[in-house]
Amino acid sequence: MPGSVLIPVLGDQLTPTLANLRGVDRADAVILLMEVMEETTYVPHHKHKLVLFLSAMRHFAAELAADGWRVDYVTLDDPANTGTFTGEVARALERHSPRAIRAVEPGEWRVRAAMDLWADKFPCPVTVLADDRFVASLAEFRDWAEGRKALRMEYFYREMRRKTGLLMDGDEPAGGQWNFDHDNRQPPVKGLQAPTVPRFAPDEITQEVMALVERRFPGNMGSTANFGWPVTRAQAQAAADAFFADRLERFGPYQDAMVHGQDDLFHSMLSTSINLGLIDPLDLCRRAEDLYQQGRAPLSSVEGFIRQLIGWREYVRGFYWLHMPALADANALAATRPLPAFWWTGETDMRCLADCVRSTVDDAHAHHIQRLMVLGNFALLAGIDPRHVQEWFLAVYADALDWVELPNVSSMALYADGGVLASKPYAASGAYIHRMSDYCGKCRYKVSAKTGPDACPFNPLYWHFMHRNRRLLEGNPRIGRIYATWDRMGEERQAETLTSAEAFLASLTFSSPPAGQDDDFK
Ligand SMILES: Cc1cc2nc3c(=O)[nH]c(=O)nc-3n(C[C@H](O)[C@H](O)[C@H](O)COP(=O)(O)OP(=O)(O)OC[C@H]3O[C@@H](n4cnc5c(N)ncnc54)[C@H](O)[C@@H]3O)c2cc1C
Numbered sequence: 001m002p003g004s005v006l007i008p009v010l011g012d013q014l015t016p017t018l019a020n021l022r023g024v025d026r027a028d029a030v031i032l033l034m035e036v037m038e039e040t041t042y043v044p045h046h047k048h049k050l051v052l053f054l055s056a057m058r059h060f061a062a063e064l065a066a067d068g069w070r071v072d073y074v075t076l077d078d079p080a081n082t083g084t085f086t087g088e089v090a091r092a093l094e095r096h097s098p099r100a101i102r103a104v105e106p107g108e109w110r111v112r113a114a115m116d117l118w119a120d121k122f123p124c125p126v127t128v129l130a131d132d133r134f135v136a137s138l139a140e141f142r143d144w145a146e147g148r149k150a151l152r153m154e155y156f157y158r159e160m161r162r163k164t165g166l167l168m169d170g171d172e173p174a175g176g177q178w179n180f181d182h183d184n185r186q187p188p189v190k191g192l193q194a195p196t197v198p199r200f201a202p203d204e205i206t207q208e209v210m211a212l213v214e215r216r217f218p219g220n221m222g223s224t225a226n227f228g229w230p231v232t233r234a235q236a237q238a239a240a241d242a243f244f245a246d247r248l249e250r251f252g253p254y255q256d257a258m259v260h261g262q263d264d265l266f267h268s269m270l271s272t273s274i275n276l277g278l279i280d281p282l283d284l285c286r287r288a289e290d291l292y293q294q295g296r297a298p299l300s301s302v303e304g305f306i307r308q309l310i311g312w313r314e315y316v317r318g319f320y321w322l323h324m325p326a327l328a329d330a331n332a333l334a335a336t337r338p339l340p341a342f343w344w345t346g347e348t349d350m351r352c353l354a355d356c357v358r359s360t361v362d363d364a365h366a367h368h369i370q371r372l373m374v375l376g377n378f379a380l381l382a383g384i385d386p387r388h389v390q391e392w393f394l395a396v397y398a399d400a401l402d403w404v405e406l407p408n409v410s411s412m413a414l415y416a417d418g419g420v421l422a423s424k425p426y427a428a429s430g431a432y433i434h435r436m437s438d439y440c441g442k443c444r445y446k447v448s449a450k451t452g453p454d455a456c457p458f459n460p461l462y463w464h465f466m467h468r469n470r471r472l473l474e475g476n477p478r479i480g481r482i483y484a485t486w487d488r489m490g491e492e493r494q495a496e497t498l499t500s501a502e503a504f505l506a507s508l509t510f511s512s513p514p515a516g517q518d519d520d521f522k
C-alpha cells in the first residue's frame, strides 16, 4: 500500500498497545516484524531464548493479523534476509514505499545506535516514540538522579509507590513500612516443596521454530526438547494466574532461599513474558495489591513482589540509560580472569554452582539469589572480567536483555561501577550459601573449613577478594570493619588463606563459549 506508515515492531515490543500502534488507522499502516541474524548471534543465546523470541514474534504477528492489521513478517530463513534491522527496514521501504516510519525506542543501546542512523539513511521521515510501557520515563529517572551522589533503589522505589499509588494509605506506605525485606529472608525449611510451575506444550508454530533453532544453532546451550515458556498473551496470563493462586503467598519469605533441584521455588517465572511485552507489569502489581486488600496474600510477599517490578525493574532501566555506553566497559576492580569452563557445562564439584548452571542449561533460568549470590558472587570473588560475565548472562537466560542484564551483572553482582548502584559489594563466604540453601550438606567441599583442599572455595576466595581490593574498599563504612577481622587473623592464617584461594584459582580451566550457529549458515 504506497504512502502508508511503516511500523517496525521489535522482538521485545510484542504489546498490542505499543506507542507506535496506538491511534494508527489499520488501513493506513504496515507492521514490520523482522527475524535477523545479528540479533540471534550477537551472543550465543540459549536455545530456549531463541525459541522464545522467534515463537512469540510469530504468534504476535498472527494476533495482529487477526486483529485487522497488515503484517509484513521477515523470517530468518528468507534467502533475501540481510541479517540486520536496518537492512530489513531498507528492503521494506522498497516493498511498501511508505510515507513515514514510526518506531518505538528499543530497549538496548546497540539497537538504538543503529536506529538513530535511520533518519539520515532513509528517504522518509522517521519518528522514534518513547517506550511508555514503564512507570517512569527516562527523563523522569534522569531528573530523579540529577545531583545525587549515590543512586539508591530504595528512594526511587518510594517515588514509584507514590506515583502509582500502589500499597499507599494516603501519603503513607501500607502497613507503616516501605519495605519488608527483613521478613523476606527465610532459609528453606527441611522438605520445602514448591508447587509446579505451568509449562506450555509447543504448538505448531513453536515446533517449527524449535526445528529451525536446532538446525541453525546446534552448538548453543540447552535443548529445545523441553521448551515450555509462555509464548502468547493467553499463556502469560495463565502463568500469572498460577503464580497468584499457588506461589505469591510464600514468594516473600522464601525469596532468597535456594533448594537443590527446585529451580523456581515461589518465584513468579514471569520475567520472560514481562520483558517481551506479553504481560503488563503494572497489571501484575495491581493484582497482587488486590489479593493483599482481600486478605488473601500477606503484605510482606505482596510488597516484595511489587518492589521487584516498580522498584528494581524500573530502576535498572533508568540506570542503564543514564550510564551507557560506559557501563558496558566498567571494571572498577580491574578483574581480568576469563570465565571458567564449568560455567558452560556445570561440571564442577561445587554443588551450589553445579546446580545453578544445571538449571540454566536445562531451562535458561536461575532465580535471583542463584544469579546474585552463587554465580555473581563467585565471579566477583574470583575476579572474572565483567565483559565475560556480562556476555554469559546475556546469552544464557531467556529473560536477558541488555538493559536489565547489564546493571544487574555489572553494577549489582560485580561492583564494576565502583559503588554507584550498590552501597557495598555483594560478596559472601560459603556461610551465606549454607544458611540460605540445602546445597552444602552433600557437597564434596566442607563449608565449615576455611583453608586447605577440602575447604569450601568461597571461604578463602572471600578473603582473597577483600585482601586484593583493600585499597578500594577499606574506606567504605559498610565494609571497613571486616578488615579488623582480617588483621586479627595474624600473618600465618592470612598466608594460608591466600595460598588456598590461589591454589583453587590455579586449578580452574577455561574454554570458549559453545560453537554457536551451524557453519553452513555463517
Ligand atoms: C546477575 C543478575 C543478572 C540478572 N539478569 C536479568 C536479566 O537478564 N533479565 C531479567 O529480567 N532479570 C534479570 N535479573 C533479575 C532477576 O534475577 C530476574 O528478573 C528474575 O530471576 C526472573 O525470575 P522471576 O520472573 O521468577 O522473578 P521474580 O523473583 O518472581 O520477580 C518478579 C519480577 O520482578 C522483576 N525483577 C526482579 N528482580 C529484578 C532485578 N534485579 N532487576 C530487574 N527486574 C527484576 C522481574 O521482572 C521479575 O519477573 C538478574 C539478576 C541478577 C542478580
Ligand code: SF4
Residues within 6 Å of the ligand: 349, 350, 351, 352, 353, 430, 431, 433, 434, 439, 440, 441, 443, 444, 445, 446, 447, 456, 457, 458
Ligand atoms: S560447600 Fe561451598 S561450594 Fe559446596 S555447596 Fe556449599 S557453598 Fe557451595
